[in-house]
Amino acid sequence: MPIHCPPSLLVSLSLWILWCFMMPTHCLPYHKTSPCTLTQKTALCSKRKLSSVPLDLPNSIEELHLNHNNIQTLQDHSLSRYTSLHTLSCADNSLMTLGSKVFDNSTNLTNLNLAANKLHHGYQETSLALAMLSRLKVIDLSENQLEDQMATVLLQNMTSLEYLNLSRNLLLRLDENSFSNLHNLKELDLQRNMLFELDQAFDHMHKLQRLNLAFNYLPCLVDFEMTQLLVLNASHNALEWFITNQDLQEPFQLETLDLTDNNLLFFPFLPTQSRLRNLHLSQNRLSFYEHLEENAAYTNLTTSVQFYNLKGNGSNVTAQLWDESLHGDISSLDLLDLSGNQVGYLPLGFISKMPSLTRLRMRTNCLTVFNLTQEKLPRTLYELDLSNNRLTAIHADQGSLRELANLSYLNLSYNYMESLPSKIFSSLSSLSSVDISFNSIGICLHHKRGGNVGEEDQSDCVVWRYINSLKQLYLSGCNLQMLPSSAFTGTPLVHLELSNNPELLFEPSSMTELTGTLHYLGMGNTGFRDFDFSPLHHLKSLNIARNSLTQLPASLQSLELGLLDLRDNKLITLSSRQANTLALNLKTLFLSGNTFDCCHLDWFQTLKGAKGLSIMDREDISCQDLTSRTHRVDCLNSRLDSPICGGSxxxxxxxxxxxxxxxxxxxxxxxxxxxxxxxxxxxxxxxxxxxxxxxxx
Structure with missing residues (x-):
């Protein structure tokens, strides 16, 4: 029987045939056998063991990812079908060269990733290919074993570049010819090369905003005058000096300066007009020398230093070791990190020059005394880290503490303090986290209402009551003898660390005030034998490691713990009931350092099979058999054999x-x-x- 098509269907069919004749690539189905995956207009072909660019992809793709393959050469015309391509990524392919005509039809390409290849072999032919990319904005040439001259040849005609990554290459020295045509560059990454000299390499790059020079061998940055730069990372070099051109009238736009891990002896000579917000100076040898002449142990010393040939004109400059006019404008600083230096004191008035400072980090220095009254810390400060110094005292009065109304984080751990103003912390209205670990500071038994904090109010204990803002408290290693009843009344602690106080005695109601707030409790190495944890019904994390426990406290079964640390105790086994209870809620468990009984490990099988529970030190958990031989618990079968237990x-x-x-x-x-x-x-x-x-x- 003849089949008659409706006129409308015939018209539609005719139009479809005409469209397919004019645009064949849109009617052909994508080959299912292709190794690539298509996501809209992106072709994902990474890690497919390809040796060339696939030719069966849709012509309309805009992104092509060929990372981690075996392509050694991008042949001429291998990309000619993909005229809409704007992103091409060929990282980690052992590429040695690019055909000089490979990008002839790639006029829309703006992003090119050639990282982790071997372009040092055919860099000259590759440079001819790159010269055709008139719209390229981003290129990654990192980890290609490129030397100075090779990089110069590759980049000589790439005038449209805005981002360039040359990290992890073999660059030694850069001069005015290295990036001579990169006038539009905004970000340059040169980290992890072997750079030891920069000779006017960036003078013409007036749009450069971010420069990364980290992990090189630069000995100094002198006469620095890149006023347009926003971020400079020169960390992990060998810098002894950082000196800006202070004769410039134009204000510097620099917001972040990172000089971490260098050899700086002096505070950097910053611009006289600056917007600097973040200054990272940790891990240097920096100190202040204003008091050097007052030290009778040193004779014939001067308080000035001479800088020769700073501008190459044979003249010299004499500067005082501490001169605010030479050290530049620090009024906009938000973060000052001086950690890991040799600072023994701060010059008088130094901090007052930073009225916007919010974070002051001075851990691991040589401070012996810190006077909050003299230093006049700004009201904006919310983080103060003085840990791991040589502090023996903190001096403060009620007025200076009142000025610190925004201080939220205070770290005084690892010092030599044996006394503090007893109500220093209760006078800080916004204090959220305090760490005084490893100082010999106790907990006061009684709270005295009223009164002001004064210089004479020094005490060997501190009051922790009625601090409404305090959430985290670290008292590890403070030689605490007693945790008195209601020690934290009116203080809604969420995190309490009491570990490393081996002689600590707990009064029965010492934590009753924390039943509704405490989530983390650290009681490692406190020597406790029995403690009723059941009132702490909000507790989620508990550390009771290193306490010589022979059995698990029964009160733990009433808690819904997510983390439990039982390391380095004397546990032999756990009951089936305890194991089943722990398996219900626990997410993280530590058990190593105990000597379990190899013949009673049913509890371990329960915990090991619990869904969502990670036994973090599982490979280190051991047990002993009847002959006192030690075995790894994880290597034993669930049903133990005769040589171990004698019961099979x-x-x-x-x-x-x-x-x-x-x-x-x-x-x-x-x-x-x-x-x-x-x-x-x-x-x-x-x-x-x-x-x-x-x-x-």
Whole structure:
């Protein structure tokens, strides 16, 4: 029977055929056998063991990712079909060269990633290919073993670039010819090369805003005058000096300066007009020398230093070791990090020059005394880190503490303090986190209402009551003897660390005020034997490591813990009930350092099979068998064999054999004795026949 199509269907079919004739690539289906994955107009072809660019992709793709393949050359015209391509990534392919005509039809390409290849082999031909990319904005040439001249050749005609990554190459020295045509560059990454000299390499790059020079070998940055720069990272070099051109009238736009891990001896000479917000100076040898002349132990010393040939004109400049006019404008600083230096004091008025400072980090220095009254810390300060110094005292009065109304984080740990103003912390209205670990500071038994903090109010204990803002408190290693009743009344602690106080005694109601707020409790190495955890029904994390516990506290079964640390105790086993309870809620568990019984590990199988529970030190958990041999618990089968526990089926067979052999030998012995008793001549006769033999002579 003939089939008649409706006129509308015939018209639609005709139009479809005409469209496919004019635009064939839109009608052909994508080959299912292709190794790539298509996501809209992005082709994902990474890690497919490809040796060339796939030719069966849709012509309309805009992004092509070919990372981690085996492509050694991008052949001419291998990308000619993909005229809409704006992103091409060929990282980690062992690429040695790019065909000079490979980008002839890639006029829309703006982003090119060639990182982790071997372009040092064919860099000259590759440079001809890159010269065709008139719209390229971003290129990554990192980790290609490029030397100075190679990089210059590759980049000589790339005038449209805005971002350039040359990190992890072999660059030694840069001069005015290295980036001569990169007038539009905004970000340059040169980290992890071997740079030791920069000779006017960036003078013409007036749009450069971010420069990364980290992990090189630069000895100094002198006469720095890149006023347009926003971020400069020169960390992890060998810098001894950082000196800006302070004669410039134009204000510097620099917001972040990172000089971490260098050899700076002096505070950097910053611009006289600056917007600097973040100054990172940690891990240097920086100090202040204003008091050097006052030290009678040193004679014939000067308080000035001479800088020769700073501008190459043979003149010299003499500067005082501390001169605010030379050290520049620090009025906009938000963060000052001086950690890991040799600072023994701060010059008078130094901090007052930073009225916007919010974070002051001075851990691991040589401070002996810190006077909050003299230093006049700004009201904006919310983080103060003075940990790991040589502090023996903190001086403060009520007025200076009132000025610190925004201070939220205070770290005084790892010092030598034995006394503090007893109500110093209760006078800080916004204090959220305090760490005084490893100082000999106790907890006051009684709270005295009223009164002001003064210089004479020094005490060997601190009041922790009625600090409404305090959430985190670290008292580890403070030689605490007693945790008194209601020690934290009116203080809604969420995190309390009491570890490393081995002689600490807990009064029964010492934590009753924390039942509704406490989430983390650290009681490692406190020597406790029994403690009722059941009132702390909001507790989520508990550290009771290093306490010589022989059994798990029964009160833990009433908690819904997410983390439990039981390391380095004397636990032998856990009951099935305890294991099942812990398995319900625990997410993280530490168990190593205990000597468990290898013959009673059913609890371990329960915990190991619990869904969502990670036993973090599982490979380090050990147990002992009946012969005191040590085994890794994770290597034992769930059903233990006879050599370990002496209770399996194989051992029962040995016992049966032993039970049979003993009576048999006993019966044979008795028979021999019986025969020899009634026939005593048999034995000598037998011995004579078997053993006596005539000699040959």
């Amino acid at each position: 089926e194989e051992e029962s067979v040995y016992w049966y054999i032993l039970l049979v052999i003993v009576p048999v030998f006993s019966l044979v012995g008795i028979s021999i004795i019986f025969i020899l008793t009634f026939n005593p001549r048999m034995l000598p006769k037998t011995i004579k026949q078997k053993c006596w033999k005539p000699t040959s002579y």
